[in-house]
Amino acid sequence: MYCFQCGREYVAEVSECVECGVELVDEKPTPPEEVGGENEPQVAYELFEWSFEARRMVDQLLTGEGIAHGWQGAVLIVREADEDRADALIEQAETAEGPRLDPDIDKVAYGMEEWSAEAQSALVDALGLAGVAHEFDADGDLVVAEEDEERVDEIVEQVARRIAIEDELGEAGTELEGLALSDLIGEVHGLARKLDRNPGDAKSTLAMVKQAGTLADVRTPFGFDSERWAAIRQSSSAMVGILSTEDRDEDDVRGAASALHEQLAGVI
Numbered sequence: 001m002y003c004f005q006c007g008r009e010y011v012a013e014v015s016e017c018v019e020c021g022v023e024l025v026d027e028k029p030t031p032p033e034e035v036g037g038e039n040e041p042q043v044a045y046e047l048f049e050w051s052f053e054a055r056r057m058v059d060q061l062l063t064g065e066g067i068a069h070g071w072q073g074a075v076l077i078v079r080e081a082d083e084d085r086a087d088a089l090i091e092q093a094e095t096a097e098g099p100r101l102d103p104d105i106d107k108v109a110y111g112m113e114e115w116s117a118e119a120q121s122a123l124v125d126a127l128g129l130a131g132v133a134h135e136f137d138a139d140g141d142l143v144v145a146e147e148d149e150e151r152v153d154e155i156v157e158q159v160a161r162r163i164a165i166e167d168e169l170g171e172a173g174t175e176l177e178g179l180a181l182s183d184l185i186g187e188v189h190g191l192a193r194k195l196d197r198n199p200g201d202a203k204s205t206l207a208m209v210k211q212a213g214t215l216a217d218v219r220t221p222f223g224f225d226s227e228r229w230a231a232i233r234q235s236s237s238a239m240v241g242i243l244s245t246e247d248r249d250e251d252d253v254r255g256a257a258s259a260l261h262e263q264l265a266g267v268i
């Protein structure tokens, strides 16, 4: 048995991945880089807000249709040639009927006045994927079971935060991808390490101001988690700010460099 998300292999008696908490599948997962032939274009679907069950459902639907696919964490990779078929299966998983709200239990309502239609539909998708029963009342308020309140609070906050980030960063910034993006990330990562060791290094300082400045302006690349990317942009811009201060403190440089180094290590 395998975990489709992290690829770990288990003996047949195990039903869940200890690492991911996701139910195992029978088929050995394909590493994302091996989906399709060499140089064959791929598409990525960010399924961060989906529950494990929903991701597993998509995985199994794709397997059932014989569509090559792989996972990079919560990001699903398929061949571009399979995009339409994958879209249809993802939609099928998305609209799979969620649980009904029991009429006899205590409920809480959430005002939706400040939510755009688009934001509401993102929220509904997120609730459905998390398996939370919900409906809208005559006033347009979102109604859920009181026992789900904490969970719903979390989901509401997540969706609101994601939308705020998309609004803020979505249109701004330069688009960069592929080799140019990985080169830039690699360079800033290397410079961060140098500055962490030797915060007074003039050559690295100059290079970092330029490269981190560029990175701070890159909009969320395809297949990256938008919150994580926003944090990288913030750290890059903080780095530039610190390095541009004339009488900067070496500890500040070191702190900013090690934070950036660590964040970038997570996406290399």
Ligand SMILES: [Zn+2]
Pocket (backbone or CB within 6 Å): 003, 004, 005, 006, 007, 008, 017, 018, 019, 020, 021, 022
């Ligand atoms: Zn796993």
